[in-house]
Amino acid sequence: DIGTEMIITKAGRRMFPAMRVKIAGLDPHQQYYIAMDIVPVDNKRYRYVYHSSKWMVAGNADSPVPPRVYIHPDSLASGDTWMRQVVSFDKLKLTNNELDDQGHQCYCGPGHVLSLLIILHSMHKYQPRVHVIRKDFSSELSPNKPVPSGEGVKTFSFPETVFTTVTAYQNQQITRLKIDRNPFAKGFRDSGRNRTGLEAIMETYAFWRPPVRTLTFEDFTNMQKQQGGSTGTSPTTSSTGTPSPSGAAHL
Amino acid sequence: DIGTEMIITKAGRRMFPAMRVKIAGLDPHQQYYIAMDIVPVDNKRYRYVYHSSKWMVAGNADSPVPPRVYIHPDSLASGDTWMRQVVSFDKLKLTNNELDDQGHQCYCGPGHVLSLLIILHSMHKYQPRVHVIRKDFSSELSPNKPVPSGEGVKTFSFPETVFTTVTAYQNQQITRLKIDRNPFAKGFRDSGRNRTGLEAIMETYAFWRPPVRTLTFEDFTNMQKQQGGSTGTSPTTSSTGTPSPSGAAHL
DNA sequence: TACTTTTCACCTAGGTGCGAAGAT
DNA sequence: ATCTTCGCACCTAGGTGAAAAGTA
Numbered sequence A, B: 001d002i003g004t005e006m007i008i009t010k011a012g013r014r015m016f017p018a019m020r021v022k023i024a025g026l027d028p029h030q031q032y033y034i035a036m037d038i039v040p041v042d043n044k045r046y047r048y049v050y051h052s053s054k055w056m057v058a059g060n061a062d063s064p065v066p067p068r069v070y071i072h073p074d075s076l077a078s079g080d081t082w083m084r085q086v087v088s089f090d091k092l093k094l095t096n097n098e099l100d101d102q103g104h105q106c107y108c109g110p111g112h113v114l115s116l117l118i119i120l121h122s123m124h125k126y127q128p129r130v131h132v133i134r135k136d137f138s139s140e141l142s143p144n145k146p147v148p149s150g151e152g153v154k155t156f157s158f159p160e161t162v163f164t165t166v167t168a169y170q171n172q173q174i175t176r177l178k179i180d181r182n183p184f185a186k187g188f189r190d191s192g193r194n195r196t197g198l199e200a201i202m203e204t205y206a207f208w209r210p211p212v213r214t215l216t217f218e219d220f221t222n223m224q225k226q227q228g229g230s231t232g233t234s235p236t237t238s239s240t241g242t243p244s245p246s247g248a249a250h251l
Numbered sequence C: 001t002a003c004t005t006t007t008c009a010c011c012t013a014g015g016t017g018c019g020a021a022g023a024t
Numbered sequence D: 001a002t003c004t005t006c007g008c009a010c011c012t013a014g015g016t017g018a019a020a021a022g023t024a
Helices: A079-083 A172-181 A183-188 A198-204 B079-083 B172-181 B183-188 B198-204
Strands: A004-007 A020-024 A031-040 A044-049 A054-060 A086-088 A093-095 A105-107 A113-115 A117-119 A125-134 A153-157 A163-166 A212-216 B004-007 B020-024 B031-040 B044-049 B054-060 B086-088 B093-095 B105-107 B113-115 B117-119 B125-134 B153-157 B163-166 B212-216
Touching (some): A004 A172, A020 A079, A031 A079, A031 A117, A172 A183, B004 B172, B020 B079, B031 B079, B172 B183
Parallel strands (some): A004 A163, A020 A212, A093 A117, B004 B163
Antiparallel strands (some): A020 A086, A044 A054, A105 A113, A125 A153, A125 A163, B020 B086, B031 B125, B105 B113, B125 B153, B125 B163
């Protein structure tokens, strides 16, 4: 499993595919922020070895970048509202510009601005995380500070969404997948191209498979303390339809 | 003064120019909704008489359409946040489709949806209104109900923004202005066109002149009960820069 | 050599008025 | 005759990877 790659640029590049999440088990009447940050998987720098098609460790990680939190633009919203929609992070952009003047910020809910750009190092491995933050525990929430942890804040990681940052794609199979599935890259599609083994490639990259993931919480409306298997870091995945809540996280 | 025209379509058409407003004098720490609705100027139907370039009464108004309120997508926000930005209503669209299935709604702040489409009758005169609604008086706020009035709600009308709804432009001077100033109509610009008298036409239409209007309120931070001339229906207008608050409205 | 930046053609997505056709 | 609808060419705005050029 060599993982996928994400382009980072000075101006900021979207992730593709974007993280999409379906949420269950929130208190419908509580208010929540939903946020995303991206944390290093290890403290290593990588290089891609073309002849073996593998990422190899190439030294220690560069010095950490200022932490950025992407607060979902629909924040602040009720649990009811969040659960009725698929929460998409397609506006988030990745940059390698450490000196970003924060001019790329947008208004996002009462008293909060939205950081459109998350700063990362190239040639490093990263893990996106989704945070669900109850309003009454959000006092320290800021685009420029780490997400607070503890009561009222629940964090989810999807290991299959780990990626390596690049300024130009290294693995040609990744390039092919991006061109084939991103509508904005349609201009590079070769209709007569060899598609043999595409399905096999797809299956190697769980990241691409079910675009919507499910975050499960204790469902305040439909269930009573059914202890499920979700730990908060290995949530269930659903392709379509209403997920079956199997809550363990209390929020 | 024959007023400007706005196209309405089944799918919905933006107003051009869009209403833009600068707000002063709010309590920085209070939460407010800002909304727009569009009310009939009279109960008449109109027709355009080409040879005299005038709108003439052509009968009584059609039966009223279901009221729609456009809640500004940045709602709910603090007075502080509202006052730091120019509030633009450029996402609002006008339609003549009375059977609009409300599928054109967007999430807008906790517990509220945003009506993108406002339903109007063609060949009628309308007045856009801006409402500033304090959160604790917003219990009845809904995209499908009239804006509540009374304490905690302040309504502003700008008489120079009255317009006539059409499905195709009647006055050719209006057409020329739209093509000349709307970037999306650039394809219809005739660079060699006669521009004589364009400035004169401009001055006839106050609507086009200063794109940003100012809503003044009692400024809780900088002043103490200075009774000004603003009545809430004849607010001052400013082209650029920070307006001087001359508040009379208490909110 | 190994990586980054810049420019570019080619897309998606959607906002214009025009003009022919449709409706009443 | 008067008004509305629809398809269209032509825009704005911005998201793609390719390829060339830049950097160290």
